[in-house]
Each structure stands twice: as C-alpha cells, then as structure tokens.
Amino acid sequence: MKYLLLLLVALLIIWQWRSHRDREARKKPPPRGSAKQPIEMVACLNCGTHLAAADAVHGSQGSYCSAEHRQRHEA
Ligand SMILES: [Zn+2]
Numbered sequence: 001m002k003y004l005l006l007l008l009v010a011l012l013i014i015w016q017w018r019s020h021r022d023r024e025a026r027k028k029p030p031p032r033g034s035a036k037q038p039i040e041m042v043a044c045l046n047c048g049t050h051l052a053a054a055d056a057v058h059g060s061q062g063s064y065c066s067a068e069h070r071q072r073h074e075a
Contacts, residue, residue: 039052039053039054040052040053040054041053042056042062042063043063044056044063044064044065044066044069045059045061045062045063045064045069045073046064046065046069046070046072046073047065047069049065051065057069057070059073059074060074061073061074
C-alpha cells in the first residue's frame with residue numbers, strides 16, 4: 001500500500017511538471033519575422049547575381065553584389 005501511495009505521488013509530480021511545461025511552451029509567442037518572411041532579393045546590375053537586399057551594395061543606379069561591381073557599372 002505504501003508503494004502505491006509513492007507511485008501516486010510520483011505520478012502527481014510528473015503530471016504537475018508536464019502541465020507546467022506545456023503552459024510555458026504556450027506562453028512563448030511563435031517566432032515572427034525573419035524566419036518566415038521571404039527575404040527581399042535584388043539582382044546585381046553588373047553581373048545579374050541575385051542576393052539578399054540586406055547584403056547588397058547600393059549604388060546610385062541600383063543594387064550590386066559587391067563594391068567592385070558597383071564601381072565597374074557606375075564608372
Ligand atoms: Zn555583380
């Protein structure tokens with residue numbers, strides 16, 4: 001009988017822990033932005049390589065894959 005009580009207590013602890021963990025998981029907002037949003041792509045005006053707008057080098061006429069291509073195109 002003693003063991004049954006211990007088992008019950010153990011189950012109760014596990015159940016409490018699990019429900020607490022589930023609540024914690026629900027509280028967290030789903031990751032927004034960066035991961036799900038499509039990355040804006042631009043093409044290099046000099047060689048046509050597509051790259052993320054954030055990584056592009058911006059010149060007076062548009063975007064480039066590198067400073068070298070910007071110089072070559074806008075010179
Ligand atoms: Zn380029």
